[in-house]
Amino acid sequence: MDSRRKAHAISPHIASRLYGALTCSSEALYGILQDPAHEVVRAALKNRALEEPHLLALLRRRDLSEDLLRAIHQMDLALNSHKVRRALVKNPHLPAPVLQALLPQLHLFELLDICFLPGASPDQKLAAERLIIQRLPTTPLGNKITLARRAPTAIAAELLKEGHAALMDPCLTNPRLQEMAIAQFLRGATASAETISSIARHPRWKARKSVRDAILKHPRTPGIWFTLWMPGMRGPEILQLSASRRLSPSQRQLVKEELRRRGLA
CATH class of the missing domain: 1.20.1280 (Monooxygenase)
Structure with a gap:
C-alpha cells in the first residue's frame, strides 16, 4: 500500500465505531455521541434513530468543532426544533455566521440568558446584547421592567435613557448600572422632575457627589x-x-x- 492509500486507511477499531454510529439503537446512540472522534459523531448524525434529545445531549459537549456545529445547524432537526437552535447558540464554538443567523430566532429572555451564560464567548454575549437593544422599542413595559432589574450594563443604560418612571427604580437598583449611564441620562432630554427625584432619593446614588452635581444642574430638577x-x-x-x-x-x-x-x- 502506497503512502497515499495509507493516509486514507481507516483502522479496524475506527471502522467498527463508525458502523456502530450508523446502525446502533436510539439508547446506544447517546453513548456514541460522546465519542472523542468527531468522524464517529458525524456518522452518528446520519443514524435514523437520531432525534431531538440526542442532539441536545450532544450540544452540551464543549469540544465540538466548528465544522460539526455547522453540520448540525444544517440538519432538519435543527431547522424544526427551537430547543436545538437554542442549544446551538449556547455552544461557545459556534461559528459567528451561524450565531448571527440563529440569534434572531431566540426569545427575549433566552437572549438575556446568553448574556450571563458561563463559558459563552464575548462575541456571543455582545451579539445577544445588541439584539436585545434593537428589540427594546417594541418590548412590552412589563418585560422591560424585568430586563431593567437583570440586564447587563449596556441594556440597563438604554432602558434608563427611555426615562419611563416605571423603569427608574429597577434600573437604579441593577448592580450592573454604572454612574456614567446616570450622568448621560441627566444630560439628556428624557429626564423629568419625577425621574430626577427618583435618582435623588435612591439610597445607592443620592450620596454620590457627581450625581448630585448633575442633578442640581438639570433645569427640571x-x-x-x-x-x-x-x-x-x-x-x-x-x-x-x-x-x-x-x-x-x-x-x-x-x-x-x-x-x-x-x-x-
Whole structure:
C-alpha cells in the first residue's frame, strides 16, 4: 500500500465505531455521541434513530468543532426544533455566521440568558446584547421592567435613557448600572422632575457627589433638592453651581438666595 492509500486507511477499531454510529439503537446512540472522534459523531448524525434529545445531549459537549456545529445547524432537526437552535447558540464554538443567523430566532429572555451564560464567548454575549437593544422599542413595559432589574450594563443604560418612571427604580437598583449611564441620562432630554427625584432619593446614588452635581444642574430638577442639599455644600461649590447656564429661573433664584445667606452674593 502506497503512502497515499495509507493516509486514507481507516483502522479496524475506527471502522467498527463508525458502523456502530450508523446502525446502533436510539439508547446506544447517546453513548456514541460522546465519542472523542468527531468522524464517529458525524456518522452518528446520519443514524435514523437520531432525534431531538440526542442532539441536545450532544450540544452540551464543549469540544465540538466548528465544522460539526455547522453540520448540525444544517440538519432538519435543527431547522424544526427551537430547543436545538437554542442549544446551538449556547455552544461557545459556534461559528459567528451561524450565531448571527440563529440569534434572531431566540426569545427575549433566552437572549438575556446568553448574556450571563458561563463559558459563552464575548462575541456571543455582545451579539445577544445588541439584539436585545434593537428589540427594546417594541418590548412590552412589563418585560422591560424585568430586563431593567437583570440586564447587563449596556441594556440597563438604554432602558434608563427611555426615562419611563416605571423603569427608574429597577434600573437604579441593577448592580450592573454604572454612574456614567446616570450622568448621560441627566444630560439628556428624557429626564423629568419625577425621574430626577427618583435618582435623588435612591439610597445607592443620592450620596454620590457627581450625581448630585448633575442633578442640581438639570433645569427640571425640583427646587426641594436645592433646598435640601445646598446647606451642606461648600461656598465654592455654590458659586460654581450659580455659573451653570442650565439652571431655570426659579433654580437660579434659589442659588442666589443661598449665596446671599452666606454673604457671597
